Amino acid sequence: MSDAIVEDYLRRITAAAADLPADRRDELVAGIREHIEAARSSGQVPDEASLRDLLDRLGDPEEIVATAREDAGPAVGAASTAVPAPPPVLRYRRPSIAIEVVAVVLLTIGSIIPIIGWLAGVIVAWTSRRWTTGEKLLATLVFPGGPFLALWLVTLVTGTSSTCSSSATIGPDGNSVQGPQVCTTTGASLPPALGIPLLVLLVVAPIAVAILLIVRARRRADAEPPIPVYAGEASGWGGLEIAAVLLLAVGGFVVPFAGPLAGLVCAWISPRWTTVEKTVATLIAGIGLVLPALVLLVVVSHI
Amino acid sequence: MHLTSFVAAYTIMWIASIVAAIYLGVALQSRR
Numbered sequence: 001m002s003d004a005i006v007e008d009y010l011r012r013i014t015a016a017a018a019d020l021p022a023d024r025r026d027e028l029v030a031g032i033r034e035h036i037e038a039a040r041s042s043g044q045v046p047d048e049a050s051l052r053d054l055l056d057r058l059g060d061p062e063e064i065v066a067t068a069r070e071d072a073g074p075a076v077g078a079a080s081t082a083v084p085a086p087p088p089v090l091r092y093r094r095p096s097i098a099i100e101v102v103a104v105v106l107l108t109i110g111s112i113i114p115i116i117g118w119l120a121g122v123i124v125a126w127t128s129r130r131w132t133t134g135e136k137l138l139a140t141l142v143f144p145g146g147p148f149l150a151l152w153l154v155t156l157v158t159g160t161s162s163t164c165s166s167s168a169t170i171g172p173d174g175n176s177v178q179g180p181q182v183c184t185t186t187g188a189s190l191p192p193a194l195g196i197p198l199l200v201l202l203v204v205a206p207i208a209v210a211i212l213l214i215v216r217a218r219r220r221a222d223a224e225p226p227i228p229v230y231a232g233e234a235s236g237w238g239g240l241e242i243a244a245v246l247l248l249a250v251g252g253f254v255v256p257f258a259g260p261l262a263g264l265v266c267a268w269i270s271p272r273w274t275t276v277e278k279t280v281a282t283l284i285a286g287i288g289l290v291l292p293a294l295v296l297l298v299v300v301s302h303i
Numbered sequence: 304m305h306l307t308s309f310v311a312a313y314t315i316m317w318i319a320s321i322v323a324a325i326y327l328g329v330a331l332q333s334r335r
Contacts, residue, residue, distance in 0.1 A: 098333035102326060113318050120322045236331045248324035252317045260320035267327060277330045281323040288319020292312030299308045 002051050006036055012061035020069065028068050032058065038225045042095075043129045050274040057236070057272075092226035100128050100217040104210040107139055111146020118146035120284045127280050130217040138209055147206040154202065240270045248285060257293070260285055 010029055017025040036045075036054065045051045058064065106121030125131065125139045143150045244266035251259020264285055268278050 096333035098329045102329050106322065110322075116315060116319055117322070120319070120326075124326060241327075241331060245324045245328050248320045248327070252313075252320050256313060257316060260316065260323075263320070263324070272331060273327060277327065281327050284326060285320050285323035288316040288323075292316045295308055295312045299305055 002040075002045075002048055005048070005051055005055070006033075009036075009055050009061065013064060016062045016065040017068070020065070024068070028065070032064070035228055039227075042224050046129075047275060050276070053271060053274050091229050093229055095221040095224045095227055097130065097214070097217045097221045099124060100130060100214060103128060103139070104214055107146060108206050108210050111148040114149060114152075115145065116287055118144075118149065119287060121146070123280055123283050127276055128217070130220045131213060135213055135216065139213055142205050142209045143202065147202055150202045151199070154198065236272055238270070238272065240266050241272050244270060248281075257289060260289060 010033060013029055013032060014025065017028055020028070035058070039045050039054055040051075045054050103121050103125035106117055106124060108121075110117030110121050122140050126136050128136070131139070145153075244263050247263030247266060248260050249263075251263050253259070255262075264282055267273060267281055273281075
């Protein structure tokens with residue numbers, strides 16, 4: 001099915017470029033086919049939806065051909081003046097590891113938001129195609145809940161509190177005599193020899209894992225072919241995409257629950273995001289929509 | 304108590320939605 005979509009797309013380019021010189025037309029089609037194949041072999045288009053997304057971003061076949069025709073100058077179009085034109089590639093860009101950076105930030109700093117921040121990081125990390133299953137497990141297990149949750153738990157377990165009291169008695173001369181002060185300490189405390197290394201481990205280990213994962217992701221991204229940016233490439237941000245992000249980010253202020261839900265609907269309607277990306281966003285936002293809804297249901301049922 | 308629950312529920316919704324928005328924004332921007 002995917003091959004048929006690509007062939008259909010290339011056929012439309014060939015048809016639109018019918019008036020271009022044969023060698024220029026072949027060069028144009030070959031360049032675009034090479035770009036699609038590079039994206040597919042690097043795993044950027046795992047499913048049909050992402051392939052359609054890639055083709056959308058490349059642009060409409062008629063627009064690509066029109067751009068190539070302009071690049072070649074007004075003389076092209078008459079077959080006799082076959083001047084080779086440069087390929088319609090504006091520039092090449094380095095493959096981005098933004099998704100991996102987001103995952104690592106959520107797993108470490110994001111864990112300051114209890115459970116949600118870390119859980120969102122885990123979801124994003126497992127969608128990365130640059131990390132192996134072992135590395136994803138490492139990211140998940142060092143530490144479940146993130147460093148901030150681990151620090152809070154340690155503080156709760158080993159936190160100590162002291163209370164002091166003294167009793168007053170009436171002396172033989174009738175005056176009040178203050179008794180000895182008695183202090184009691186509750187809670188457990190770790191000896192410094194154990195507590196300090198534990199604290200360092202809780203902070204250092206996640207940071208070390210984060211650095212390791214980013215370095216590996218960067219190295220693997222650099223090994224991928226640079227991504228050409230075509231002249232006719234459609235912009236990633238359209239009205240629907242801006243609406244989706246704005247509704248998710250600030251819609252909750254205006255209309256609680258319904259605002260973010262509308263944002264998710266816009267995201268699913270948009271063709272610019274892949275199915276995986278839409279699912280991840282829905283899972284993350286879903287944590288914030290389902291959990292509070294359950295809490296509110298429980299609270300309301302007890303009123 | 305109820306007010307605290309409402310505020311907590313609202314905060315969780317807000318944070319999760321913002322994280323989802325950031326994710327979608329980064330996903331789109333990283334393709335440019």
